[in-house]
Amino acid sequence: MQQTTFTVRPVATIESPLGPGAQTPRQGDEGAPQAWVAFNAEVADAVRDLRAGQDVLLLTWLERADRTVLTVHPRSDPERPLTGVFSTRSPARPNPVGLHRVTILEIADGPRMRVSGLEAWDGTPVIDVKPVLDPHTER
Amino acid sequence: MQQTTFTVRPVATIESPLGPGAQTPRQGDEGAPQAWVAFNAEVADAVRDLRAGQDVLLLTWLERADRTVLTVHPRSDPERPLTGVFSTRSPARPNPVGLHRVTILEIADGPRMRVSGLEAWDGTPVIDVKPVLDPHTER
Numbered sequence: 001m002q003q004t005t006f007t008v009r010p011v012a013t014i015e016s017p018l019g020p021g022a023q024t025p026r027q028g029d030e031g032a033p034q035a036w037v038a039f040n041a042e043v044a045d046a047v048r049d050l051r052a053g054q055d056v057l058l059l060t061w062l063e064r065a066d067r068t069v070l071t072v073h074p075r076s077d078p079e080r081p082l083t084g085v086f087s088t089r090s091p092a093r094p095n096p097v098g099l100h101r102v103t104i105l106e107i108a109d110g111p112r113m114r115v116s117g118l119e120a121w122d123g124t125p126v127i128d129v130k131p132v133l134d135p136h137t138e139r
Numbered sequence: 140m141q142q143t144t145f146t147v148r149p150v151a152t153i154e155s156p157l158g159p160g161a162q163t164p165r166q167g168d169e170g171a172p173q174a175w176v177a178f179n180a181e182v183a184d185a186v187r188d189l190r191a192g193q194d195v196l197l198l199t200w201l202e203r204a205d206r207t208v209l210t211v212h213p214r215s216d217p218e219r220p221l222t223g224v225f226s227t228r229s230p231a232r233p234n235p236v237g238l239h240r241v242t243i244l245e246i247a248d249g250p251r252m253r254v255s256g257l258e259a260w261d262g263t264p265v266i267d268v269k270p271v272l273d274p275h276t277e278r
Contacts, residue, residue, distance in 0.1 A: 004264070006200050008145040011233050043233060045209035049226035056225075059236055061145050070184035086195075086268035087188035094150050094182060095266045097198055097236070125143070127234045129225035 008061060010125035011046070012039040019122045032119040034105065037126055038112045047111045050104060050129070058100040059128040060120050065096035098124070101132065147200055149264035150185070151178040158261045171258040173244065176265055177251045186250045189243060189268070197239040198267040199259050204235035237263070240271065 016035035037058065039047050050056065069092035071082040085093040102115035155174035176197065178186050189195065208231035210221040224232040241254035 004149070004202075006147040006149075006202065006264075008147055008234050010143070010145075043209060043225075046223045046225045046233065048210075049223040057238070059234075059238075063143075063145065070182060071187075084185045084188040086182075086185045087270055089269060089272070093267060094185065095147050095198075097267050099196070099198075099238075099269060125145075128232060128236050130228060130238060131226055133228070 008127050010040070010061065010127055011043045011129075012037045012126035014038075014060065014118065014120045014122060014124040014126060016118060016120060016122045016124075018120065032117045034114055034116055035118040035120065036112050036114050037129075038110055039126075041110070044111050047113075047129075050107060050113060052104050052106055054104045055101060055132045056104060056115075057130040057132060058098075058102055058115070058118070058120075058126055059130070060098035060100065061125045061127050062091040062096035062098050062120075063125060064121075065091035065093065067092070067094055067096060069093070097127070147266050149179070149200065149266055150182045150268075151176050151265035153177075153199065153257065153259045153261060153263040153265060155257060155259060155261045155263075157259065171256045173253055173255055174257040174259065175251050175253050176268075177249055178265075180249070183250050186252075186268075189246060189252060191243050191245055193243045194240060194271045195243060195254075196269045196271060197237075197241055197254070197257070197259075197265055198269070199237035199239065200264045200266050201230040201235035201237050201259075202264060203260075204230035204232065206231075206233055206235060208232065236266070 014035050017033055072090045074080045074083050074088050102118050104113050106114040153174050156172055210223055211229045213219045213222050213227050241257050243252050245253040
């Protein structure tokens, strides 16, 4: 079945010390560093109510991921059985969207925002930012 | 700044009684009905470890949304001040990705799965499914 496709246009870019040469934690709560989210100037109005102290969900596009992969060994551990990617957070999946809960530490001109504990590589495109609906029940 | 764009290819389609003519709840816990997620056969391997009883995050592409909108009145209430869309869950946003926490009620051939409480319209494309990392802290 041939289906319609859609075009994703990044709204921001990650600035991070993490990259291909570095050790990347697999989830944001496993020692990931702070990062900057540098927004495109044209989405400034969409950003204007974000504040330091808020928790938000960042959606990224993991452009280096292999989109043809449908099963993986979770956490790249060959001891774990091959698992369908919809049951894992592997970047390898048909649409490589990353979902990251972060805390906003600082808002600056650009606009840009500094966030806590983000495991995405430097240069990763950001495609959306969403509020956490319940601070106690979402990550 | 001209940036790279990316192509989203739907992996499934929502089958739901909800549509343009119906009253659509704004969040899944406000009385949304059950729905079916009908996967494309070619992603069957990605689906194979999903089980009834699991909570998952569905990512949809809200194709009817206005992507040029940067501020909205939250919950379409004109009494609420205009707010940057990155501080709202409005479908209107630069990349109209919907994020829905649902419980899998049934897995069937196709593959397809029946899920609880989904506020998306019939025909909505699904772009990803992710496990909930902590059942108590994610929606």
